[in-house]
Amino acid sequence: MKDVLIVGGGTAGLTAAIYARRAGLSCTVFEQGTPGGKIVSSPKIANYPALPDVSGYDYAMALWEQAKACGAEFVMERVIGAELSGDVKALQTASGSYEGKTVVLANGAFRKKLGVKGEKELEGRGVSYCATCDGAFFRGKAVAVIGGGETALEDAAYLAGICETVFLLVREANFSVSEELQKPVLNMENVTVLKNTVLEEIKGEKFVTGAQIRNTVTGDTSKISVSAVFVAVGVAPDNSIFKGLSLDNRGYIAAGEDCKTLIPGVFVAGDTRTKELRQLVTAASDGAVAATAAFRYLKEKAGK
Secondary structure, eight states, rough: OEEEEEEEHHHHHHHHHHHHTTTOOOOEESSSSSSSSGGGGGGGOOTTTTTEEEEHHHHHHHHHHHHHTTTTTTEEEOEEEEEESSEEEEOOOOOOOEEEEEEEEEOOOOOOOOOOTTTTTTTTTEEESSHHGGGGGGGTEEEEEOOOHHHHHHHHHHHTTTTTEEEEESSSSSSSSSSHHHHHHOTTTTTTEESSEEEEEEEEEEEEEEEEEEETTTTTEEEEOOEEEEEOOEEEEEOOOTTTTTBBTTSOOOOOTTTSSTHHHHHHHEEGBBBBBOHHHHHHHHHHHHHHHHHHHHHHHHHH
């Protein structure tokens, strides 16, 4: 049995692991994908203190190596079940059950899907949610990016450097980010921005060959020939398996800056909790707070 079980290997979870180990607690981190979380796909981090212009991948790998060097153990599987109410907590994966005295939920939030025809059928065959992960497969080809936020602009800028043409589909009349963030993309000759435009269907049999789009103002539909569709329409949490916790109307776990949940011994950190700002620096802060709270919880229980 571990002192702390940590769900999620992003900034919050890995920071929690570092702080737990430095406090002398045994811990296991559960991560279903690449350690580091969503930031792995970011080509550059410009706002993390003392780390100007580091890539998301380099940042994530350094954090992961630090956690491993501290003695954190890892289970590279998805958590599919959780028993959190008792003094002994249990998490289930496809390979078995793991017990712990406390749990830190740092499972983050995940890329939203569009729900259009062809998306599910062609996922992994031209439909992607990570431009830096899969963009190289479509070097020299035409691709589409769906979204009007910072991630969509980052994806479009990255893909413009390796693809022949990038169609950027924006549902609204304007982007949801500042003009400063828009300029680098809008000045790229091979990026075509289609505003007031939604994706209706992704075309293709074995692989993506095109997309049907619609102008939301005129109602006109048309087709574009693309070899890939990169979806960047926001994120949402997935906390359905964690029973007994209070969730807000968007599914985020209710908790304040102390990172404590309604269940004793269960703490929450990072993007999965209710908070005003979801950034790397706040995720790291949450991880430190949650691990320290777990340490104090165990110390108080031992003193009884």
